[in-house]
Amino acid sequence: MKRLGLRLFVVALCSSWASVSWAGLGDTLPRGTFLLDSSYIFAHTNKQFDRNGKSVPLLAPVERYEAGAGLQGVIRANPSVDQKIVALQLLYGITDDLTLAIGGPLSLSTEIETNLSWQPGDYQASLGRPYSETDFWQWAASMGQPKPAQRGVSNVNTWGDLVVAFRLRLPRSQWMKDHHVNLALTLQGALPTGREKDPEELIEIGMTAWWLHNYGDLELHLAADWRPIWSGDVARLTLSAEIYYAYLRPRTYDTPRGTKHPLLLTFAPYVGQTFEIDGGDWQVARMQVEWAPFIGPTLGTWMTRGSVEAANAFPPMLSLMLQYTYVNLLPSIWKSNYPIWSIEQGEFWGAGFKHIFAAQATLSLLRVGAPLMFYVRGRALDIIPGRNMRPANAITVGVRLLAKFW
């Protein structure tokens, strides 16, 4: 049976767990300030864009032939992947210009529906009919290969790779101060805490940065914010831009030996006991517009020790954000003892790109004395087709809690 299985094996999922971020793309926290950001993310994908930018199912149809008997039929799988994640981030302002962040995704579950279907093939003289789907899987079972499950649930309460980041706001010239321009560098790295998938399982994915394919193992960002319009101490409009490079380290994986799916996942004898994926890095450019349509009432509260003036510097009560991100994907390279297998695995992981659109609304209660911010965010990767990527659209609802101890 042709290598049906591993195609599912490499269905990496892009969750919407964002890299460590907070208000503006180049903002830092005030010294001594903690920010706890907790969000629930629901991400869904059921397609991929191939090398020509065409939307195709996550698994290509597999034509099954029987020697001398023609086409048995066509196995079609249209997998649908739903991922539920809680993203936790804790940020701390070491100085006004340097912020430390640590965070990571906690998967509640990953649910994969295989949506297998069957297109009958040629009339089989030995059966007196074309193979039905039942016939085919009975035939496969007689050779030791069970039918893959219709639905698989994995990654229940499972951590992904944790991320540690530093953001440094660069010294500002007088011109930058006069024109409300900030520049910041962010360096972030992922810790290898995420769970890997069981290599013998078909309907499963892992929880590392590679599988989530949403943040790199090491990232270097340069961001700029420009706030040209103000109402008092509140910027009504923030224009941001960012470029960054994400490095994905090579990873070594155990090769499936076919202990559970002997006809689909027996690769170790020729691929080797392990294989390596040198994940393609990303070159990313991002633009963001944030508008504050409603600043809201401002109260002197316990947070500002009664000072209305101090509370005026808090974020507006409602802000709306639109963001566009272009990700240039360098090719991911599979390395094993068998180059043909490696190339086949990388078929949908060549050079490509993503167009990511996001929108967010944030409700901040800081101005009225509650150190809370609520937000809802949507992200779409298939408004403009990408290439060699799997678009995982996501919706996020989150809350931020701020605290300062001094």
Add this chain to the structure above:
Amino acid sequence: MNCHMQMRLWCLALCCVVVSACVDEPVAVYREVVHLKGAPYERGLDHGKRLRPRIRAFYTQLLDTALLPNLNREQPAIAGFLKRYAGPSYADGQFSYRVLLEMAQSVETQLPDRYIDEMRGIADGSGLTYEQVLILNTFPDTVLAVRSVAATLRLSRGPRIKSWQLLGWLNDQGAQRPAQTYSPSFTALAAEVPTDVRIRLVLTDPEGISADTVRLQLDTRVFPPGDPAVTTKALPNADGNMTDMEVILTPPEPMPAATVLSLIVQSADTTIADDPLPAHPRFGREETLTLSTLGYGLSAEEVANVGVDDGRTRPPPVAFALKGSATKDGAPLLAQHFALLDAGAAHEATTVFIHHPTPGEDTRKHAYVSWAGLTWGFSGMNTSGLAWACNFSDTLDTAILKDLIPQLSKLDEAQLTATGWPIGLAMREVSRSAKGAQQGVEILPNMQHVNGWNCLLADADGQLRLAEIDADAEAFPNPLSQGVTVVQWQGSAVASAASDTEDDLRAAVHYVSNTQDVDSALPILAESLLAPTGAIVRVDVQREVSTYFFKSLLAFHKLGKVLAQGRGSWDVAMAQQVLGRPAFVDPSDSMNAVVMEPSKGLLHNAMGKVPATDASWQTVDINAEAP
């Protein structure tokens, strides 16, 4: 430093400036040319080391995850007769591996040390065990031979056509012609038939025929079970048991005049086979019967049983050899499109091996078109100008059944062995030593062969030979050593497209000369095997039992037509183009295509894709020095 790394560093240096000009995406290479030198073990070792991952992939994908599990499905049928195979050592999925190994070891006893040493070298170089390499190098012959037995056992339990009759077809005296005993035929059963006849068949099966499974097809028109044009009636046999069924097809419209028509018949008995699953009725072989209608003008013997080209039939391997008046420049050509089993694997292992003799070695430099890990191929040539290509040819006259005969007295302990030569190694022997086609075919009868094969040989001097091989070396037909040019069967030229020249030969997967392939010992064997069960096994000649027979006829006659149309124009390009025509391409199991010019030492090959002719053609000059 590769492009990937360069880009990574460049981007880091420029802090994320987007650069996308240089992307190195690897390209898979599926076809290799490998030159081998030295002593046999050294050649094998070099072969094994250089192609190590391909050999391991080929073995795993083709055998471990495709062929061996599939062959395990035959265990119930075989263990039903040979009790040894119901034993514990063949349980837990070990049946197919054990059987193939035991047969491979019996093949091994026939082989000279040079091939055994070469296989040991491949094993040491690739990391496979010697047993695995031995199986890899013997499985096509042994599996095909086992398949013939298993298919015969299976089909023997299904219905067959007992007789046929054309109702309304009168003899010269105006009386209805009587029913005729049915036998599969190379030619039409009847000629100059009125267009309004009804076709009456009597089918038979010890378990009775299921009317719900009777399916007829007259040319492209299908009459499924229950079609009002078909009536069925159960009939008693001579013993009074209701084992027979009369089937009458009344074509809804008169058949066209002056036309050749084929009827395809299929039916099952009243039992259900459910081990292994999927459960299905026990079907007999699809039979093709041909007739011509009034005005066609030829006798039945002059009308070939071509069958129906309805797109449902996958062509078997075909090969043809041309020379003289057939080719544009008179030079000989030998071409083949080979198909058997790709399993998503074989095309990744395609290799041309060129063996260079060591100084003083009594061997000709020779090449063959093959796969990683194999010591032979199904086509090849040597530097003396001999080219050859072999197609399998289903037969029950195999080494397996020959080896079973002495074990008849202890059937419970009987073991499947295959004492003989695999065709690939037999042809390597020919390549090593033969100067020409005639010498080549004279070597083959001195060997016992594991399975049936049709081999075409052509040499630089323009000799064309066809060897129709079965396990009986002595059973080769006389024309073999004289050069088959035109083979007659019941008065019809069936072996050559050119009945008036000796300049072309062709072969599919049926015998056209060796039509009495099964010798008299085999039916005795069958009776002994089945006496305890009371069943009847049709151990018979190829045309009676082979599931490839009718599809082979179809491809064979299509090829003959093409060869005749192109007579005098044939060259390499034309041969390559024809091999890629859908009529000769099995879309899923095509394995390689070759066109050889023996007078120039050029071996043109297309492989590495499925079908093979989707790949570009590559030329190997076997006279060239090794790089």
